[in-house]
Amino acid sequence: MTAAAPTSSRGPLLSLPTLTTLLLITALAAAPHAPRLPAWLLVLAVGCGLWRYWAARRGERLPPGWLRTLLTVGAAAGIYLEHGSLLGRDPGTALLVAMAALKLLEMRQRRDVHVLMYLGYLLAATQFLYDQSIGMIVYLALTGWALTVLLMVAHQARPPANPWRHAHLATTLLLQAIPVMLILFVFFPRVAVTR
Amino acid sequence: MTAATSVLRRQAQRWGLRLGRRLATPATLVYRGIYVLPTRNGLMFAGMLFVLWLTAINYGNNLIFAFTFLLASVALVSILHTFRNLRGLQVTALPPEPVFVGETAVFPLQLRNDSSVARPAVGLELERTLIDLTDVPARSHAGLLLRRPTLRRGLLQPPAVRIFTIFPLGLFHAWSTLELNQPCLVYPAPETGPVPLPAGASSGGKRQGRSGQDDFQELRRYRPGDSPRHVAWRVVARGQDPQTKVFGGENLMPIWLDWNRLATLPKEARIARLCRWVLDAEASGQRYGLRLPGQEIAPGSGAEHRRRCLQALALLP
Structure with a gap:
């Protein structure tokens, strides 16, 4: 069944327009977290994004594995030092941002692209832990829609050149999903957590 | 996972x-x-x-x-x-x-x-x-x-x-x-190397008062097995690819590609040679027939005839 998503494809995994869109949408999902992030993490995230864009633009190789590992361990250690933990709301979202940023440098297989999109969904959703204003709901709904559009393109063994090709279908999908969501929202059992 | x-x-x-x-x-x-x-x-x-x-x-x-x-x-x-x-x-x-x-x-x-x-x-x-x-x-x-x-x-x-x-x-x-x-x-895969068409019908054979060189028709690309007498040496001397002279007289007599005449060869080798002959005979514009165990394809030429012969060879048990 996973044969459906064969990862062996020659040439770049994603076209430059698709990759650029992916970078922008990941930034869109992460941006509202920015004010709460330590400055060094912000620099790391923006740096990774620019590095990825530059590498794709110039057809350069991505950084070697040991450097990515070093950055990952460093970022986790930094977040731990900052918050005294890796769990919880603030360190958790910081960790998500760091993971998404470093995943940008590791997009070798289609699966990596998927992981990045899922991190994007997580980044968008966790924003509700901080801000539940109408404006933010609209903003994050749009982000979720954009991520879905991109997911339609990114999974394909031969992605179309235009990342917005299936935007219309993503809208249909979301509209069709809303009634199902309402049913789930009302009837899905909630586990009560006593705090 | x-x-x-x-x-x-x-x-x-x-x-x-x-x-x-x-x-x-x-x-x-x-x-x-x-x-x-x-x-x-x-x-x-x-x-x-x-x-x-x-x-x-x-x-x-x-x-x-x-x-x-x-x-x-x-x-x-x-x-x-x-x-x-x-x-x-x-x-x-x-x-x-x-x-x-x-x-x-x-x-x-x-x-x-x-x-x-x-x-x-x-x-x-x-x-x-x-x-x-x-x-x-x-x-x-x-x-x-x-x-x-x-x-x-x-x-x-x-x-x-x-x-x-x-x-x-x-x-x-x-x-x-x-x-x-x-x-x-x-x-089947055709036999490679020089495999002249069966004697008596191919180039150089004597037939009914014709020398085999009477009515020159055209030049075609040289193939291994062509008689040296029919190679257009003047073309070769000009430094071009070797060509073979084709004569109208050759088209009159059909040649028979006969399974039984290859009795010395093992089965698959016979098929390979017959296959090569079909290709060569067709390419040189001759009329040819194919005799196989239990079937015979009457002489003819053209793409459809070639296909029938090759199919018969392919499907031999």
Whole structure:
């Protein structure tokens, strides 16, 4: 069944327009977290994004594995030092941002692209832990829609050149999903957590 | 995750064997012939939803609940879209072109989409490997190609293949298993090296008052086995590729390519030589007939005659 998503494809995994869109949408999902992030993490995230864009633009190789590992361990250690933990709301979202940023440098297989999109969904959703204003709901709904559009393109063994090709279908999908969501929202059992 | 997938896959295969419906082409992919299972990405997506759901519970956050359920619903709805991307698609196996042993047999499939909705990213897979992928526009058709190596002469039956799609989100994999009932005719491999056509009929032979060089017709490319007397040496002297003179007189007498005259050779070698002779005789524009055990093809020439002779050779028991 996973044969459906064969990862062996020659040439770049994603076209430059698709990759650029992916970078922008990941930034869109992460941006509202920015004010709460330590400055060094912000620099790391923006740096990774620019590095990825530059590498794709110039057809350069991505950084070697040991450097990515070093950055990952460093970022986790930094977040731990900052918050005294890796769990919880603030360190958790910081960790998500760091993971998404470093995943940008590791997009070798289609699966990596998927992981990045899922991190994007997580980044968008966790924003509700901080801000539940109408404006933010609209903003994050749009982000979720954009991520879905991109997911339609990114999974394909031969992605179309235009990342917005299936935007219309993503809208249909979301509209069709809303009634199902309402049913789930009302009837899905909630586990009560006593705090 | 990988272990879970392989367990699921094995289970699916078991179901596939039990309920597995294979459609024979030409086929319309129908409701009961299409199977759907999550992909590895689909399982990963479910994992992400689980994390979100835990977060929502942990913080009692209704908006995260809503977001989680929305994504889950999108995934559920996408199953229908994945399914619909295949349903009603008409698959026809087109007859493949005959090939010689050692060449690649190409089995073309035609996908017809009579619906008003395009079907993007419909693929062909064999043993879980992607073979070919195409988009089928609305009210139109598209093609997929399956290539197989040829090892033996005769009829090559294509393996059962899967038409699949993971569109739109890559979370679910829908497929139908198809028997392609258009075998490929595999001609024997012709013998290589200099193999002159049978004596008495080919170039240089004496016939009824003609020297064999009377009415010169044309020049054709030199092939190994041509009589040196017929090589256009003047052309060679000019430094061009060697050419052979073809004479009209040669076309009068049909030559017989006879199985029984090759009694010294083992069976497959006989077939290889006869195959080469058919090709050479046809290329030199002669009329030729083929005698095989239990059948005889009357002398003739032309593409259809050549095809009949090669087919007879390919299908010898």
